[in-house]
Amino acid sequence: MVELPILEAADARSLSEGLRLYGWMALSRELDDVLCAANPRWFPSAGEEAAMIGAFCDLRLDDAVAPHYRDPLVIYMMRGAEMARLAAQVLGKTGGYNKGRSVPFTGPVDLNIVPWVAGDLGTSLGVATGAALAFQQEGSDRVCVCSFGDGTSNRGDFHENLNLAASWRLPIVYVCQHNGWAISQAAKDYLPAPVASRAAGYGIPGFAVDGNDLDAVRQAVTQAVARARQGQGPTLIEARTWRAQGHWAGDTQDYRSLDAETALTDPLLRYGDRLVQRGEATAADLEKLREAARAMIASTLEAVRARPDAGEAELGLDEVCP
Numbered sequence: 047m048v049e050l051p052i053l054e055a056a057d058a059r060s061l062s063e064g065l066r067l068y069g070w071m072a073l074s075r076e077l078d079d080v081l082c083a084a085n086p087r088w089f090p091s092a093g094e095e096a097a098m099i100g101a102f103c104d105l106r107l108d109d110a111v112a113p114h115y116r117d118p119l120v121i122y123m124m125r126g127a128e129m130a131r132l133a134a135q136v137l138g139k140t141g142g143y144n145k146g147r148s149v150p151f152t153g154p155v156d157l158n159i160v161p162w163v164a165g166d167l168g169t170s171l172g173v174a175t176g177a178a179l180a181f182q183q184e185g186s187d188r189v190c191v192c193s194f195g196d197g198t199s200n201r202g203d204f205h206e207n208l209n210l211a212a213s214w215r216l217p218i219v220y221v222c223q224h225n226g227w228a229i230s231q232a233a234k235d236y237l238p239a240p241v242a243s244r245a246a247g248y249g250i251p252g253f254a255v256d257g258n259d260l261d262a263v264r265q266a267v268t269q270a271v272a273r274a275r276q277g278q279g280p281t282l283i284e285a286r287t288w289r290a291q292g293h294w295a296g297d298t299q300d301y302r303s304l305d306a307e308t309a310l311t312d313p314l315l316r317y318g319d320r321l322v323q324r325g326e327a328t329a330a331d332l333e334k335l336r337e338a339a340r341a342m343i344a345s346t347l348e349a350v351r352a353r354p355d356a357g358e359a360e361l362g363l364d365e366v367c368p
């Protein structure tokens with residue numbers, strides 16, 4: 047993980063590890079809010095930050111990451127990707143990593159980010175499993191962590207990839223970001239058993255963890271990564287979280303009543319309270335980080351909005367084989 051980019055603005059070079067992680071979660075929440083306001087087709091990730099950040103924050107930069115499509119931008123930034131280039135993809139401006147040729151939630155491959163080759167759910171599991179196969183074949187101890195939604199866990203890709211990874215003991219950790227919904231369908235209508243219990247069918251370890259608890263997610267993933275590095279094969283982790291907002295920003299959510307539970311499961315509130323209780327931070331420290339995140343996002347997006355719209359000139363069709 048690279049350094050938290052809002053450190054300077056937050057005037058907090060000596061931040062504890064906990065505060066840095068809170069900073070990444072805050073950056074994710076604030077960026078998500080702004081992108082949702084800017085683009086009704088953006089997929090909100092509010093409420094899922096502990097599952098997202100916790101799954102990827104302890105990896106080495108030479109490991110590979112294949113995060114779920116639901117706002118993975120901050121995970122890419124944790125590997126050194128630039129916010130401006132990622133935001134350009136979402137806002138349809140020039141200067142994005144993908145040159146407008148792919149879905150806006152893809153990231154730069156040279157940072158060991160598994161690319162989204164299409165919007166089809168499940169396909170990223172295949173590419174991620176392929177990365178793990180490459181690591182095994184090169185004889186390294188690199189691992190791949192791949193996250194996906196609970197709806198995606200019903201795709202054939204899930205079963206095919208877990209079966210193959212288990213058979214070949216590939217160095218990969220599968221993290222199901224179980225947020226309770228697949229668009230307008232509630233998980234109780236399509237998941238008859240816990241996702242983690244499916245691991246038994248492939249003879250690999252499977253755990254369900256509180257996906258709103260950053261420490262719980264980190265601990266489970268760290269153990270699974272250590273196992274994978276030692277050549278002991280894949281693990282399936284089900285991080286139980288909650289989709290606090292609509293499927294996309296413009297979703298009117300007529301299919302559900304918005305519940306009061308959302309505030310109770312908020313991982314930022316929870317982790318912030320924990321830091322305060324541990325004496326690691328004050329409420330003012332937390333707010334300072336959020337303010338620094340808001341300031342960085344505002345200035346970055348102002349510059350991105352001033353860019354020309356992405357268009358033919360940038361498409362780079364000359365890079366495509368005839």
Ligand SMILES: Cc1ncc(C[n+]2csc(CCOP(=O)(O)OP(=O)(O)O)c2C)c(N)n1
Pocket residue numbers: 116165166167168194195196197198199225227228229289293
């Ligand atoms: C193969 C495929 N089927 C259907 C869709 C349409 N689709 C986009 S998002 C989505 C819901 C996915 O649910 P889940 O995997 O639980 O992730 P979440 O959106 O809840 O984060 C669906 C069905 C798709 N993109 N690809």
